[in-house]
Amino acid sequence: MKSKSVTLISGLPGQLVGAVPLRTSGTGTIKIVGDTLQGNFTSFFGLEIKEIVIPIQNVKAVEIGEGCTWWLLGLGILTIGFFFIGIIFIVLAFVVKQRYIVIYTSRNNLILFCTKNDKLNQFRNELIEACHPKPSYIPRPSQSPPAPPSLAKVIDT
Secondary structure, eight states, X not given: OOOOOOOEEEEEEXXXXXXXXXXXXXXXXXXXXXXXXXXXXXXXXXXXXXXXXXXXXGEEEEEEEEEEOHHHHHHHHHTTTXXXXXXXXXXXXXXXXXXXXXEEESSOEEEEEESOHHHHHHHHHHHHHHHSXXXXXXXXXXXXXXXXXXXXXXXXX
């Protein structure tokens, strides 16, 4: 039985800070529509709304990752002086993992933090398949190629 294709994922948006993806506030969705990739992002309280449409051919790479929760680590470092309560937050930062997808294009990077691992993997596979479609048929030559010419024998005179 073939699994259902996933062409839409939703979650929390993010941005790259250096090489580390960090979660931002708001909501976001990324979907595949025909030969385009559409991203809709809304910031906290709807103060900023972005809609991004990218031709599917401009997708350079797709990354799925899992990392530590950076805001818990920062909170732990700030509160370590209060009866070592910060140690709890530091341990939680490394135990509670965030799962994300980063779609690299020629100009934009789309980042979305998701909780459903299976949908994330299926969406990645659909996106890769949309970027590099398989040919529907393989053309075959109608006749066999000609035989290579034989070498003439050199006759001693």
